[in-house]
Amino acid sequence: MKRYIQAHEQESVNFEQEHIVLDAQQFTATTLNEVGYLCWDQLKEARSIRELTDVITKQYHVPDAIVIADVTAFLRKMMESGLIRDAGE
Amino acid sequence: MNRIQTVIGEHPIEILCDSPETKAVCETLFSFRQSIRVMPELTVTVIRGIERPFTSYDVTVSKRRTGTYYERADFTIYVDSLYKEAFVEVHSELALKHAMMTLYSGFIVETGWGLLLHSSCVLEKDAAHLFTGQSGAGKSTAAMLSAPRALLSDEASILKMTESGVVIYDSPFRSEVDCTVWEGSYPLASVNVLHQSLMNQRIAMKQSEAFLTLIDKVFYWSRDERDVKQVIQLLQKLVKKTDIHHLYFKKDPTFWEMMNG
Numbered sequence: 001m002k003r004y005i006q007a008h009e010q011e012s013v014n015f016e017q018e019h020i021v022l023d024a025q026q027f028t029a030t031t032l033n034e035v036g037y038l039c040w041d042q043l044k045e046a047r048s049i050r051e052l053t054d055v056i057t058k059q060y061h062v063p064d065a066i067v068i069a070d071v072t073a074f075l076r077k078m079m080e081s082g083l084i085r086d087a088g089e
Numbered sequence: 090m091n092r093i094q095t096v097i098g099e100h101p102i103e104i105l106c107d108s109p110e111t112k113a114v115c116e117t118l119f120s121f122r123q124s125i126r127v128m129p130e131l132t133v134t135v136i137r138g139i140e141r142p143f144t145s146y147d148v149t150v151s152k153r154r155t156g157t158y159y160e161r162a163d164f165t166i167y168v169d170s171l172y173k174e175a176f177v178e179v180h181s182e183l184a185l186k187h188a189m190m191t192l193y194s195g196f197i198v199e200t201g202w203g204l205l206l207h208s209s210c211v212l213e214k215d216a217a218h219l220f221t222g223q224s225g226a227g228k229s230t231a232a233m234l235s236a237p238r239a240l241l242s243d244e245a246s247i248l249k250m251t252e253s254g255v256v257i258y259d260s261p262f263r264s265e266v267d268c269t270v271w272e273g274s275y276p277l278a279s280v281n282v283l284h285q286s287l288m289n290q291r292i293a294m295k296q297s298e299a300f301l302t303l304i305d306k307v308f309y310w311s312r313d314e315r316d317v318k319q320v321i322q323l324l325q326k327l328v329k330k331t332d333i334h335h336l337y338f339k340k341d342p343t344f345w346e347m348m349n350g
Contacts, residue, residue, distance in 0.1 A: 011318060013325050015296035024317050029304070031297055 003046040004075055005087035012040070026082055035060070039074055046087035049075065094129070095121040097193055098203070098247050098258045099274070103129035107136045111185075118186050119261040122270045131196060132174050133189070139163055139180040148191055148310040157195065159310065164188040172196050190245055190262050194308040198316060203249040204323050205308040208280075210246040210257055212239040217257040217275040218348060219246055220336070221306050222283035227338070229264065231283060234342045241271055245308060249274065250326040279332045279348070286337035291347040299333035300324060 011022045019037040021030045032040055038059065039052050052075075053067045060067075078084040091112035093104040101124050106112040115121075115135065144162040151158045159166040163180035166188055175192055179185040194205040208221035209232035220231040232243045242260035249256050256274035282294070282302055294302070309320050338344035 011321055013300060013321055015300065015325075015328065018295065018297035020297055020300060022317075022321060024312065024314055029301055031301070 001048045001050065001089060003048050003087040003089065004043060004079075004084050005046045006040075006043050007083055007085040010083065012037070021083060023083060028081065030081060030083060035070075036074060039071065040078075040083075043078075043084055093121060094124045095119075095261070096124040097122075097261055098197065098249060100130045100196070100202075101128065103132045105132065105134045107134075107138075111135055111137050114182055114185060118182060119189065120259075120263055120270055121261050122259065122272065131172060133192065134174075134176045135185065136176070136178045137180075137185075139165065139178050139184065142180055143183055146187075150195075150311040150313065150316075152311070152313050152316075157311075159188075159191050159195065161187070161191075164191075166192050168192060168195065172199050186262070190308055191310065193262075195311065197247075197249075198309060198311075198319050198323065201319060201323070203247065203255075204320070204327065205262075206246050206248055206303070207244070207306045207308065208246045209243045210241040210260070211235040212241060212271070212275055213278075213345070213348065215275060216278035217241060218278055219257070219280045220283055221280065221303070226283040227285055227340070228283065230340060231281075231336075231338065231344070234340070235345065239269070239271060241275065248277065248327060250323050250330075254330045255327055277331050279334060280327075281334050281336035281348075284335060284337045286339065288337065289339055289344050289347055290335075290337040291344075292335045292337075294333045294335060296328050296333075299328045303328065303333075 091106040156169040163184035168175040209228045245262040247258040255277040259271040
């Protein structure tokens with residue numbers, strides 16, 4: 001099962017219901033909502049789509065199919081941004 | 090020695106100049122507050138000697154075991170690891186002004202005291218209001234239109250982060266040298282990100298948006314991980330403890346009706 005992990009150490013800044021991830025290597029700032037930040041926080045360790053989905057459905061009681069699609073899209077964007085990387089199987 | 094004893098923020102600083110001419114330039118460039126304290130927290134030796142003129146605003150920062158080097162074409166700064174002693178070599182008055190701002194900015198971040206922010210700052214009933222924004226947004230215009238209110242800065246504001254809130258000190262770093270210096274500190278009531286407009290409007294910003302808007306208004310050059318963390322923490326405190334607004338203003342003093350409302 002494919003797993004993902006944060007690409008390198010980054011700072012996050014937390015405000016009200018939004019969180020900003022600051023990448024000092026790339027000089028980028030990425031704003032995440034509550035759910036995105038929950039995923040991001042989980043990715044301090046290697047996680048699969050399934051594992052992330054289970055965390056979210058447990059917290060938010062949202063149908064599995066919707067969460068899987070959202071998590072997949074989220075991971076793709078985070079990979080494109082260079083904030084996470086493939087952690088292997 | 091040609092010496093200036095001053096206080097910037099709440100820091101007694103001693104400036105040792107290599108000549109009476111350099112001292113005279115310092116006294117012209119900066120609106121220094123007089124200090125009677127004997128023991129400076131930072132001693133700065135200023136030497137005019139660099140031959141290269143200004144080419145770019147970019148400053149390279151190198152951290153070494155013994156201290157930190159700040160380098161630009163027209164100035165170099167060396168400050169020891171404790172930020173007690175600094176040596177500043179400059180090409181010109183412009184270089185001297187920017188070097189001192191760079192050094193002081195590094196000093197207050199290193200000590201976790203506060204930030205130097207690109208902005209003007211005006212006092213209204215003993216509370217400070219900052220005006221910031223992109224180049225040309227109107228920081229100096231807003232300051233000018235705020236007369237006769239006291240001006241704490243017109244270019245670079247000195248912010249101290251305290252547990253109870255943010256306070257502002259008079260800034261010696263001015264584009265227009267003002268002989269009036271203001272003692273003490275003043276609570277920061279608001280930060281206003283300026284936009285020139287046909288009508289006045291003031292809109293509260295979300296904290297996350299405010300953080301992203303202000304991050305490039307901080308005078309800071311180091312890319313060292315620890316330093317960047319420090320700046321982020323200080324900026325986060327500013328955003329969490331202060332009301333931050335978009336301020337759309339006509340180029341007249343009527344925007345103050347919204348500031349006081």
